[in-house]
């Protein structure tokens with residue numbers, strides 16, 4: 001397994017729509033393993049392929065936050081939300097591509113999602129709580145959408161300027 005580097009906002013690859021996965025081969029398993037390692041190492045609870053510069057509709061997540069609990073790594077390929085609850089919930093969201101920035105985002109409290117596993121088999125599952133927020137956040141990534149896109153324009157611009165400054169500092173090796 002290899003840790004991959006995570007793209008930071010703003011980056012055109014984080015605004016692009018990803019292509020559906022059509023080939024279920026060894027390379028896809030390697031990508032899934034690498035993404036899980038990158039996510040756990042960050043540490044984060046979700047990571048979408050475009051965040052490591054791979055423009056595939058694929059995401060990994062594990063919302064088990066307790067270190068003592070058994071990890072529940074999930075790999076979702078070509079995922080789509082097929083049902084949403086009327087009920088909404090608000091979470092203070094963050095993103096590995098927008099480090100140290102958090103903001104409240106309102107989304108459906110429960111979602112039913114359909115996806116393919118690494119063997120190309122169709123799976124359906126209903127998510128709630130943090131899992132529901134996480135899966136919606138990650139599916140948004142596959143459509144070029146970031147959690148800051150839910151915020152008011154002024155707030156979003158402020159965050160983007162902050163991130164541009166951070167990227168300049170990283171580029172200068174500060």
Ligand SMILES: [Zn+2]
Nearest residue numbers: 094095096097
């Ligand atoms: Zn994210």
